[in-house]
Amino acid sequence: MTPGKTEGPITVTEDGGYLPGTHPDLPPPSSVHGPVHWIKVNLFGSVTETALTLVAAYFLYSAITFLVGWMFVDAAFTGESRKDCRAVATGACWAFIGNRFSLFIYGFYPEPERWRVDLSFVLLILAMVPVLFDRMPQRSKALIYTCLYPFIAAWLLVGGFGLEQVSTDQFGGLMLNVVIGVTGIAFSLPIGIVLALGRQSQLPIVRILCVSFIEIIRGVPLITLLFVAAVMLSYFVPPGTNFDLLVRMLIMVTLFASGYMAEVIRGGLQAIPNGQYEAADAMGLKYWQSMRLIVLPQALKISIPGIVNTFIALYKDTTLVIVIGRLDILGIGNSSLADTKWQGLSTEVYVFVAFFFFVSCFAMSRYSLWLEKKLHTGH
Amino acid sequence: MRIFISLIAVLFMASATNAGTLEDVKARGVLNCIVNTGLPGFSYTDKAGRWKGFDADMCRSVAAAVIGDGEKVKFIPATGKTRFTLLNSKEGDVIFRNTTWTFVRDVDVKLAFLPTTYYDGQGFIIRKSKGVKSAKELDGATICIQTGTTTELNLADYFRANKISYKPVPIESNEEARKNYLADRCDTYTTDASGLAATRATFDKPGDHLILPEIISKEPLGPVVRHGDDQWADIVRWTVYALITAEEQGITAANADKMGAKSNDPNVKRLLGTEGNLGGMLGLDKDWAKRAIKAQGNYAEIFERNVGPKTPIGLARGLNANYKNGGLLYAPPFR
Numbered sequence: 001m002t003p004g005k006t007e008g009p010i011t012v013t014e015d016g017g018y019l020p021g022t023h024p025d026l027p028p029p030s031s032v033h034g035p036v037h038w039i040k041v042n043l044f045g046s047v048t049e050t051a052l053t054l055v056a057a058y059f060l061y062s063a064i065t066f067l068v069g070w071m072f073v074d075a076a077f078t079g080e081s082r083k084d085c086r087a088v089a090t091g092a093c094w095a096f097i098g099n100r101f102s103l104f105i106y107g108f109y110p111e112p113e114r115w116r117v118d119l120s121f122v123l124l125i126l127a128m129v130p131v132l133f134d135r136m137p138q139r140s141k142a143l144i145y146t147c148l149y150p151f152i153a154a155w156l157l158v159g160g161f162g163l164e165q166v167s168t169d170q171f172g173g174l175m176l177n178v179v180i181g182v183t184g185i186a187f188s189l190p191i192g193i194v195l196a197l198g199r200q201s202q203l204p205i206v207r208i209l210c211v212s213f214i215e216i217i218r219g220v221p222l223i224t225l226l227f228v229a230a231v232m233l234s235y236f237v238p239p240g241t242n243f244d245l246l247v248r249m250l251i252m253v254t255l256f257a258s259g260y261m262a263e264v265i266r267g268g269l270q271a272i273p274n275g276q277y278e279a280a281d282a283m284g285l286k287y288w289q290s291m292r293l294i295v296l297p298q299a300l301k302i303s304i305p306g307i308v309n310t311f312i313a314l315y316k317d318t319t320l321v322i323v324i325g326r327l328d329i330l331g332i333g334n335s336s337l338a339d340t341k342w343q344g345l346s347t348e349v350y351v352f353v354a355f356f357f358f359v360s361c362f363a364m365s366r367y368s369l370w371l372e373k374k375l376h377t378g379h
Numbered sequence: 380m381r382i383f384i385s386l387i388a389v390l391f392m393a394s395a396t397n398a399g400t401l402e403d404v405k406a407r408g409v410l411n412c413i414v415n416t417g418l419p420g421f422s423y424t425d426k427a428g429r430w431k432g433f434d435a436d437m438c439r440s441v442a443a444a445v446i447g448d449g450e451k452v453k454f455i456p457a458t459g460k461t462r463f464t465l466l467n468s469k470e471g472d473v474i475f476r477n478t479t480w481t482f483v484r485d486v487d488v489k490l491a492f493l494p495t496t497y498y499d500g501q502g503f504i505i506r507k508s509k510g511v512k513s514a515k516e517l518d519g520a521t522i523c524i525q526t527g528t529t530t531e532l533n534l535a536d537y538f539r540a541n542k543i544s545y546k547p548v549p550i551e552s553n554e555e556a557r558k559n560y561l562a563d564r565c566d567t568y569t570t571d572a573s574g575l576a577a578t579r580a581t582f583d584k585p586g587d588h589l590i591l592p593e594i595i596s597k598e599p600l601g602p603v604v605r606h607g608d609d610q611w612a613d614i615v616r617w618t619v620y621a622l623i624t625a626e627e628q629g630i631t632a633a634n635a636d637k638m639g640a641k642s643n644d645p646n647v648k649r650l651l652g653t654e655g656n657l658g659g660m661l662g663l664d665k666d667w668a669k670r671a672i673k674a675q676g677n678y679a680e681i682f683e684r685n686v687g688p689k690t691p692i693g694l695a696r697g698l699n700a701n702y703k704n705g706g707l708l709y710a711p712p713f714r
Contacts, residue, residue: 086583099426108428169453172428227461231468245470322416325455325465331416335424335456337554338417338432340691343581346554 071351081341096345097352100336104329104352107172113164117175120156123149124182132367150186168246174329174356179246181315181360184253188314189307191254192261193300197291199266210262217259222317225252230324249321257314264310268303269295301375308368312361329353400472400604400611401445401662409451412438413471416456418553419577420686420694421477430454433685434475436675437496437602437619441473444618444667449674458551459527463488466605473615474603477571479529484603491608493616494623495601496678498698498707500594501530502572504579507589509566514593518543523556523565525549530570533596553578567591571598577692614661620710621668624650625677627701627710632676635669650713657713668713678708 018024030036043053074091076084077098085093097104106114127149130142157179159165171179198210217225229248237243272295280290300307322331333349336342404410414422414434422432430438435454443449455471462478465471477499478484480492503522505511511520514537524531526549538545548565550556557578560568568575572594579585602619604612625631628647630638639651648654651672652665661667675681678701686694700706 082581103424103426103428111427167453227464230470231464322456322458323461325413325457325461325470327416327456331456332424334552334554335417335422335430338415338419338421338423339425340419340577340581343419343554343578344557346558 082343082345083341092348092351093345094348096336096342096348099342100332103173103332103336105174107174107176107327107332108170109172109175110164110166110170113159113166116156116159116163116166120153121178123152123156124178150183168244169326171246172327173332176321176326176328177315177318180250180253180318180321180328183250184257184314184318185311187254188257188261188310191258192265193296195258195262196265196269199262200269214259214262217256218263222253222256223320223323225256226320226324228252245324246326249324249326253314253317256317257310260310260313261307264303264306265299267306268299268301271302272298301372304368304372304375308364312364315360315364316357329356400608401614403469404445404472408446409453410438410442410446410473411453411455411471412441413455413457413462413465413474413476414438415476416458416552418477418574419581420573420690420692422454422456422475431685433497433681434477436681436685437475437622438473440622440671440674440681441602441615441618443674444621444663444671445614447670449670459525463490463603466490466603469605472604472611477600478603480599480601481529489606491604491606491612493602493604493612494619494710495599495707496619497573497600499571499573499598499600501533501569501596501598502575502594503567503569503591504560504575504588505567505591507587511567511589511591514591514595515541515543517545517567519545520566521546521548521564523548523550523559523568525553525556525570526551528570529596529598534569537595557581571600573686573692573694576694577686580691580693610662614663617661617713618668618671621650621671621713622678622681623701623708623710624713625668625672626679626708627703630672630677631680632673635672639669646713 027033042049044050070091072091074089075094076086076089076091077094079085079088079093079095080099082093082096085095102111102114106117109117127146130136130139130146136142155161155163157166157171158168195210195214198206199214201207201210226249229252230245233243233248276294276298277290280294283290285293319328319330321328327335330349330353333346333353337344337346337349412435414430414432417423418432418434420432422430422434425431430452435452438452438454439449442452455465457465457471457474457476462474462476463484466474475496477497478492480495484490485492503514503517505517511517517538522534522545524534524547531547531549534545534547548559550559553570553574556568556570559565561582568578570578572590575590579588579590582588602615604615624646625635628638628644628650630647630651635651638647639653642648642651642653645654649657651669652658652667656665658665658667676684682696682699683689686692688695696704696706698707700708702709
């Protein structure tokens with residue numbers, strides 16, 4: 001029995017009170033604690049704050065009611081034209097998105113072959129698992145599959161060797177965004193690492209090559225590079241050779257992202273104290289060993305936010321393919337909107353496309369946060 | 380330096396090998412046709428992802444004439460700024476993308492413009508509530524205008540000539556313009572009158588909007604090919620003329636075979652390949668024009684199906700009627 005606690009009859013006086021020093025701890029009064037107090041202090045602390053709170057609440061309320069009304073309550077989900085939608089509802093006309101859904105996803109990919117797109121997408125997710133989660137069992141074997149995945153996907157999507165050939169100009173819609181985005185992401189990281197290391201190299205030729213490559217890429221807008229891929233390259237290859245436009249585009253997007261990636265990683269490399277490099281040397285590690293075992297794991301860890309930033313930017317840049325005559329998800333939206341049956345529903349298209357990009361980019365950003373936390377070894 | 384010189388030499392060599400589009404198309408088995416990324420009635424995709432519209436049908440007619448199959452077309456959607464680049468880099472064989480024939484584009488940009496398929500002119504659309512009855516009253520107005528087009532230049536000229544001012548709101552596509560105009564971010568939207576009619580047809584209250592009477596420019600819209608390949612230019616040119624002549628002679632997609640076999644009119648017989656060998660002179664076969672007509676119909680059929688009075692776009696033939704009906708469509712004789 002410790003003094004000051006409520007148990008035991010001794011502490012209570014005859015009229016039900018407490019003996020001095022024995023009153024139990026009470027929770028702080030609600031005037032200085034709890035949600036009510038928090039609201040009072042933070043939202044209604046002064047006249048200005050009260051006014052701001054009320055105005056903000058009003059705007060939030062009207063925005064949310066408008067959005068919910070437009071997107072769900074007053075929205076039309078079925079119909080064969082904009083007129084059908086307008087006849088039953090005043091809000092969004094999601095019937096349009098539903099009507100063109102497969103076009104948005106697969107573009108002009110021939111209908112009987114679309115299972116190949118689905119399959120390569122499922123395989124993509126499987127290929128990503130060993131990269132994303134290092135604690136999975138049998139990881140090293142799974143990584144072999146991941147390395148083979150680009151070839152499997154290329155075979156599935158383009159065909160040949162038993163599958164019907166599908167020309168790359170039939171790629172379109174979301175599938176085109178994903179193909180370009182994933183290729184860019186997958187190849188720009190290793191190329192970027194090599195470039196970043198090359199930029200710090202002791203060998204002048206390697207250094208000059210890497211620096212000039214990075215600076216040229218960073219000095220030119222992506223849209224210009226895509227134009228070069230579409231237009232200039234055909235001047236340099238012998239007439240009659242057919243160098244696939246999509247491949248040219250993939251190369252350009254990858255190189256572009258690698259240039260930025262190299263600089264992000266260089267930032268990470270420079271943040272590693274010299275002592276780490278020297279310690280690696282002192283242990284007798286060769287250059288690649290010291291990079292692989294000592295320097296890069298630390299440098300990449302620091303660079304995660306920048307790397308993911310580059311990934312996200314690259315992913316969103318995939319909509320630029322319209323300049324070389326390919327319709328991605330946004331382009332399909334525009335060409336579908338020119339159908340007189342549906343004309344005038346651009347808001348719905350933009351909301352739909354924005355939603356798709358938000359989901360993908362937000363997932364990337366959340367994963368990077370999780371990874372940062374997991375790799376955090378500081379104090 | 381030597382590398383530089385050889386690079387330049389390669390560039391010149393590449394640009395000198397402009398001839399031979401016909402061989403390329405035949406070898407490829409597909410016509411690469413540059414169209415608009417989306418213009419109601421002229422080029423758009425339907426639910427199944429098939430390109431439709433006036434311009435898309437014209438592409439199919441050319442493909443039918445050259446390759447023998449109107450479906451062997453690869454459509455390359457292009458914006459106003461990228462269309463000529465895509466043509467010159469040989470990504471496309473021909474442009475059917477409501478492209479205005481102008482002196483500078485023809486002579487200085489070195490493109491070959493072929494017969495006009497649609498005569499248009501630039502107009503203005505404005506809310507009736509603004510109380511404007513003529514384009515001359517638009518002093519100080521904000522105007523939505525598509526960039527990289529001739530309409531942009533016409534607008535500047537017209538306002539300069541009339542000594543009035545305006546504030547341009549540059550936009551990229553027709554859909555974007557529609558949105559901005561309806562949101563009242565611009566007082567008026569200017570583009571080809573056909574486009575204005577098509578856009579107005581989709582408004583919730585078309586009656587509240589007025590297309591001003593002034594047509595401030597001539598917009599002859601037609602196919603474009605690269606400079607310097609006369610054979611290919613001839614093929615596209617005479618395919619368009621074949622469609623126009625077919626309307627004149629009453630040849631349709633449905634009766635082309637019968638007319639070719641039964642007609643006694645030598646004009647019809649020459650066009651459809653039952654007499655003479657006009658196709659052979661183009662480097663094609665005798666039936667080229669018949670195939671082009673059978674693919675999507677004659678000019679009138681293509682017009683009526685895509686933009687005519689019975690479609691939501693509802694354009695009258697107007698200037699685009701055959702010359703016999705008071706229009707401007709006039710094809711030279713097939714002989």
